[in-house]
Amino acid sequence: MKYLIVLLLGLVVGSAAAGAVLYYNPFLVTADGVPNPSDRVLHYSLPDDVLAFSFGNDARYFGSDPGDDGLWEETIDRTAVLGLVLNDDDNQPAAVASRLMAVSPDSNLLMRGVVVSDYWLVTFPGQGTLFVRADTNAWRFLKEALLPVWFLDRPWNGPSEYWPTVGPGTDDNGVVVGLSGDFRGSEGSVVERYELTTLDPHRQSALAEGELRLNLDLSGPQVAVQP
Amino acid sequence: MKTVFGLAVLVGFGGTLAAAQFAPWLAHTRLPSQTTVVANGGRAEQFLIRLPADRIAATDAAAGGVRAVTGSGAMVLPAKFVAEPLLVEHFKVRDTGGNVVGVAARHWSASAAGATTTWSLLIPSRGAMILSAPGEQRGALEAALQAAARSPNRVSNGGTVVAMASADAGTVTAGTGEFAGLSGTYVENWTVAGVDDEGKLNATIELSTITRQPE
Numbered sequence: 004m005k006y007l008i009v010l011l012l013g014l015v016v017g018s019a020a021a022g023a024v025l026y027y028n029p030f031l032v033t034a035d036g037v038p039n040p041s042d043r044v045l046h047y048s049l050p051d052d053v054l055a056f057s058f059g060n061d062a063r064y065f066g067s068d069p070g071d072d073g074l075w076e077e078t079i080d081r082t083a084v085l086g087l088v089l090n091d092d093d094n095q096p097a098a099v100a101s102r103l104m105a106v107s108p109d110s111n112l113l114m115r116g117v118v119v120s121d122y123w124l125v126t127f128p129g130q131g132t133l134f135v136r137a138d139t140n141a142w143r144f145l146k147e148a149l150l151p152v153w154f155l156d157r158p159w160n161g162p163s164e165y166w167p168t169v170g171p172g173t174d175d176n177g178v179v180v181g182l183s184g185d186f187r188g189s190e191g192s193v194v195e196r197y198e199l200t201t202l203d204p205h206r207q208s209a210l211a212e213g214e215l216r217l218n219l220d221l222s223g224p225q226v227a228v229q230p
Numbered sequence: 231m232k233t234v235f236g237l238a239v240l241v242g243f244g245g246t247l248a249a250a251q252f253a254p255w256l257a258h259t260r261l262p263s264q265t266t267v268v269a270n271g272g273r274a275e276q277f278l279i280r281l282p283a284d285r286i287a288a289t290d291a292a293a294g295g296v297r298a299v300t301g302s303g304a305m306v307l308p309a310k311f312v313a314e315p316l317l318v319e320h321f322k323v324r325d326t327g328g329n330v331v332g333v334a335a336r337h338w339s340a341s342a343a344g345a346t347t348t349w350s351l352l353i354p355s356r357g358a359m360i361l362s363a364p365g366e367q368r369g370a371l372e373a374a375l376q377a378a379a380r381s382p383n384r385v386s387n388g389g390t391v392v393a394m395a396s397a398d399a400g401t402v403t404a405g406t407g408e409f410a411g412l413s414g415t416y417v418e419n420w421t422v423a424g425v426d427d428e429g430k431l432n433a434t435i436e437l438s439t440i441t442r443q444p445e
Contacts, residue, residue, distance in 0.1 A: 006234055020239070021246035054305035055287035055320065073324070074286075076330040077259045082354050084286055084320050084333050086305045096255040097310040099289070099318050101335030105258065107338020108407075112250035120406070122358045123254045124350045127338045128314035134360050134404060171406075180404055182362045183346035184339075 026146065038196075042216040045089035045097060045125075049197075049211040054086035054099070081106045084160050089215060091127065100125045100215075107138060116142030118169065121177070123197075123215075131184020135193050137177030137217070138170040144199070153204045161199055168194040179217055191219035236326060247284075260355035264325045272414060272442030278324040279435035280425075286320035286333070293317050293338075294360075295372050296431050314338035315368060340366050347395060347418075348403075349437070353392065357407020359439070361392075361416050362366070363395035364410075370394070371422060378422075394418040402441055414441035 049157055057078035074082050085102040085192055101125050107118040123135035151157040172178040172192050181189035197213035266274045279361045288299040294317040299305070305318060316339045323332040332353035339346060345356050345365030352358045367373075371392055378390040395418035402414040423432040 005231070009231055010238045013235040014242035014245075017239035017242020018246045021243045021250070024247070025250050054289070054307070054318075054384050055303070057286050057320070074333065076322070078261060078329070078331050079322065079333055079354060081256070081258055082333055084335070084354065086287055086289075086318065086320065088308055095373055096310045098308070098365075099311065099316065099337075101318060101320060101337065101350065103333055103335060103352040103358070105257050105352060108257065110256050111252065113247060114251070117256075120358075120386075122350050122352055122406075124335050124337050124348055126316065126318070126339050126348075128311055128316045128339055129341045131341065132297050132337050132339065132346065132362075134348070134350065136358075136404075136406060180360075182348045182360065182403060184343060 016144045022040045025112050028113070038216065039218055042218050045214070045215045045217065046092070046094065047087055047089055047213045049209070049213065052088040052090070054088060056083070056085050058083035069200075098125050098127045104139075109138065112142075115169075116140045117145060123216075124159065124182075127186075129183075129184075131186040132182045133186050133217070133219075134180045135177060135217075136171065136179075136184050137168050137193060137195065139167045139195065140169045141167065143167070148199060148202055150200050153209075156204065161202055164196065165188050165199070166194065166196050179219055181219070186219070189219050191217060235377045251396040258355040261325065261327075261329050261331055263356070264327060267346070268440055270417070272440050274440050275436065276326050276375060276439070277331075277334075277435075277437040278326065278328070279321045280324065281433045282433070284322040284324065284330075291316060293368060294319075296375070296425055296429070297371065300429075303312055315345070323353070325439075332412040334338045340365060340368065347366055349418075353408075357405060359402060359409045359412075360404040361395075361437070361439070362398060362416075363400035363416070363418070366392075371433075372419065374424060380398045389421040389423045392420045392422060394420055397440075402439060405441075409441070411443060412441040413444050414439060416440070 059074035059082050061081045087100045089098040089100050091097040099222050103122040104119050107120040110118045119139045121137040121139050125202045126132045150202050152159040169175050176192035179191045179193045181187050194216050196209050199211050203209035265273045285391050287303045287305050289307050290304045291312050291313045319336045321334045322330050323334045334348045337348045347363050347365040349361040374390045374392045380393050389412045395413045397417050400416040405412050419436045421434045
């Protein structure tokens with residue numbers, strides 16, 4: 004009996020030590036992006052510019068109920084679908100985006116963090132449609148904001164800025180491909196930046212200002228890439 | 231006693247790190263792929279969307295016609311876009327066995343160069359596929375429904391089939407995961423049964439893809 008207690012105690016101590024290592028894991032620290040002055044910047048505010056948001060039971064960031072119309076099926080319960088208006092620098096609507104998100108198979112808490120595969124369709128009315136593919140690392144947001152503030156009721160030291168894009172293109176950028184209209188055949192890179200401006204679990208309030216920064220070569224080859 | 235404690239600490243430490251590395255709880259549930267091999271090479275796979283059950287959301291502007299949504303599930307466009315020829319729809323996607331396997335977004339828009347349709351299909355356990363084609367004429371579904379209503383066979387034909395993209399026009403443009411590097415074509419047909427009393431469209435969308443690995 005004494006050995007069993009010691010064994011269990013040892014397992015708990017070992018697991019706790021590993022948990023601390025994971026929490027402060029230096030491999031999961033990602034560098035902030037550097038703004039490129041030639042980027043075309045599209046802006047969004049959350050939740051003001053959200054057209055629709057559906058998510059599965061296991062994709063709940065803020066503990067909200069996905070409801071009867073949510074993505075409840077087992078095959079899509081770690082998936083989310085977001086409709087969004089994107090604005091230009093003058094804060095005028097410039098595009099409508101559909102953002103399909105799913106937890107990436109590349110996620111691991113030891114070397115990469117919690118990676119979300121992001122698939123955007125961005126349509127500029129009268130101009131054309133872009134496909135944006137990005138890997139988004141949610142670990143820093145989860146570790147610094149969501150877990151301690153939203154779920155553990157710790158004080159928040161915000162506002163906080165995040166550059167979550169970690170691939171799959173070169174230099175940890177996402178990939179953008181022109182599908183139709185003026186963008187057809189073009190290709191380029193993309194990064195996302197957002198600033199969490201309010202996080203108040205008592206008022207159930209989370210506000211953010213985001214940017215999608217596109218660097219698009221409109222004179223690119225007339226062949227779509229396979230990201 | 232010390233040895234047991236030390237070993238237990240090591241097992242707990244290593245086991246937790248191993249679990250974090252392989253994170254099996256993050257994997258998506260996968261159903262068998264309903265693919266078939268086609269005669270001249272490549273593979274065929276069909277995806278289905280049953281309306282209204284599989285509609286997640288759609289924009290509310292007039293360009294959507296009977297496909298636009300008001301009330302629950304409506305994406306209310308900003309005033310600047312209301313008059314634009316633009317329709318954005320979000321769906322759940324099924325395999326041919328009727329099982330939900332993914333989600334999709336469909337964007338239809340028109341410009342001076344003509345209308346275009348793009349699809350983003352995400353099957354979480356497999357990857358994503360991007361499809362594009364010249365878009366259907368605005369009001370294509372409404373015109374087909376009106377024509378069917380005048381048809382003497384309207385009771386027995388089981389629905390009106392509207393071809394939204396033909397094989398010589400629909401292309402598989404990009405892919406990720408299991409679909410990475412594939413090229414191919416797709417056909418999009420809507421079989422429309424009608425519009426119910428609540429204004430919801432009853433239809434089945436068939437996306438039939440044929441893909442192959444470029445040589």
